[in-house]
Amino acid sequence: MIDRERLMDQKSPAILWLRQDLRLADNIALEAVSHHLFFAVYIWDDEDPWSPGGASRWWLHKSLLSLHRSFQERGVQLILRKGKPLQVLKHLVQETKACAVYWNRCYEPYVIKRDQEIKSSLKQEGIFCQSFKGSLLTEPWEMQTTTKGAYQVFTPFWNKLKEISFARPLSVPDLQGFKPSVFSESLEEWHFNPTLWGRGLEEIWTPGEQGAWDNLSGFLNDGIQSYASRRDIPSGQYTSRLSPHLHWGEISPTQIWHEALLSCGKDSLPFLRQLGWREFSCHLLFHFPHMPFQNLRVSFSDFPWQDNPDHLKIWQTGQTGYPLVDAGMRELWHTGWMHNRVRMIVASFLVKHLLIPWQQGKEWFWDTLVDADLANNAASWQWVAGSGADAAPYFRIFNPVLQSEKFDPHGLYIKQWVPELQALNSPHIHSPWKASAQILEKAGVTLGKTYPFPLVDHAFARQRALDAFAR
Structure with missing residues (x-):
């Protein structure tokens, strides 16, 4: 039973358990805990089967530093602990005589099961527990088809979502920090900074709540009006780049939704549709928890994938x-x-x-993306592979040369990231193997030495894939 007197005792602190909600504004769990003396805790669950990859750990390191400063300015402690969350929370309750634990929900299958067990166990010991919707516009179980089932096609899901009126975002509440010092582990001891790469991350990203708002403000001022017509051009910053901020909860989808509509009304819908895909992906993960591992379309179970570590590398x-x-x-x-x-x-x-299983691509993205998200990553890879609930048709095979000519016509994006081709111009930069020996020599390109020949011939690979799908 919940000890109500203890819950109302202002000398007993409450605990804010942070996960993917590393912000102060529009944080429902923070709003709830602000009625108590409280401290915040971030727990590194080293048994999580989907522990963040290398790039995400770098982001988390920076984001926690930023949040620590924000809490410190308001007299609130941010505690870091590593271990099983239930054990850590029980220890903190014992150490501080805490009366309640609040958190915002996450929707990975492992986390749902774990959180249910934590809530049940803490309540049995008289600790008040409450969780909230803090990272989505709608709960995955709230969106239902006309037959009360789960959506498996994005368009009707989006059509329903965009008609919903969402509550206005919450402002930052007044906070009352718990004064006795609570032991915290050192973020540096967690060794989240990557050793193989990281300089490029530092150059372009500013993790944290303020960085998220700076990104959103810049996009609303300079990018959203032309988003629909320019979002497929990779050589310029025509997208919001909010995805890592969203994943770590440095800004909420509700905040983005309201700010975008306030900025340009219904003209913002092409951009907000991307939020819709994020919601849809989480909806699929909730209803089909095997999605990160298995094909949603059973017919893909016997697809003749190729295990080729050399091609993968x-x-x-x-x-x-x-x-x-x-x-x-x-x-x-x-x-x-x-x-x-x-x-x-x-x-x-x-x-x-290359006929390499989508799961291997998903794993590489998981380790190297700062915005790696289990639902988005799995749903998007299955969409491309054709094995997902609402997938691209199997015969849609992108021609990388035509895509390059269409969306990077002058080769600006290629020249930025493949510097050995900088002296080549269109059309040769899109398919160097078609250029004459004279043009290649003038550009300083030696195929097979300074830049490789194509790994596979497109026409051959396309037909091989179509034959495999047909079988």
Whole structure:
């Protein structure tokens, strides 16, 4: 039973358990805990089967530093602990005589099961527990088809979502920090900074709540009006780049939704549709928890995938001989991010040109993306592979040369990330192997030495994929 007197005792603190909600504004759990003396805790669950990858850990390190400063300015402690969350929370309750624990929900299958067990166990010991919707516009179980089932097609899901009127975002509440000092582990001891790469991350990203708002403000001022017409161009900053801020909860989808509508009304819907895909992905993960591992379409279970570590490594390092594919993979390694159009192209190349299982691509993205999100990552890879609930048709195989000519016509994106081709111009930069020996020599390009020949022939790979899908 819940000890109500203890809950109302202002001398007993409450605990704010932070996860993917590293912000002060529009934080429902923070609003609830602000009625108590409280401290915040971030727990590194080292048994989580989907522990953040290398790039995400770098982001988390920076984001926690930023949040620590924000809490410190308001007299609130942010405690860091590593271990099983239930054990950590029980220890903190015992140490501080805490009366309540509040948190915002996450929706990964492992986390849902774990959180249910935590809530049940703490309540049995008289600790008040409450969780909230803090990272989505709608709960996955709230969106239902006319037959009360789960959506498996995005368009009707989006049509329903965009008609909902969402509550206005919450402002930062007044906070009352728990004064006795609580032991915290050191963030430096967690060794989240990558050793293989990281300089490129530092150059372009500012993790934290203020960084998220700076990104959103810049996009609303300069980018959203032309988003629909320019979002597929990878050579400029025509997208919001809010995805890592969203994943870590440095800004909420509700905040973005309201600010975008306030900025340009219904003209913002092409941009907000991307929030819709994020919601849809989480909806699918909740209803189909095997999505990160298994094909949603059972017919793909016998697909003749090829296990080819050499080809996988060539794709990972951006040495496929297709300039747009290589540019995308190198941008990913340098910055922890990749333009969305290029993500689709490189993913299609892996699963359809090379017939490598989508799960292997998903794992690479998980380790190298600063915005790696279990629902988005799995749903998007299955969309490209054709194995998802609402997937691209199997015969849609991106031609990397045509995609390059269409969306990077002057080769600006390629020249940025594949510098060995900088002296080539269109049309040769899109397919260097078609250029004459004289043009290549003038550009300082020696195929097979300074830049590779194509790993596979597109026409051959396309037909091989179509034959495999047909079988």
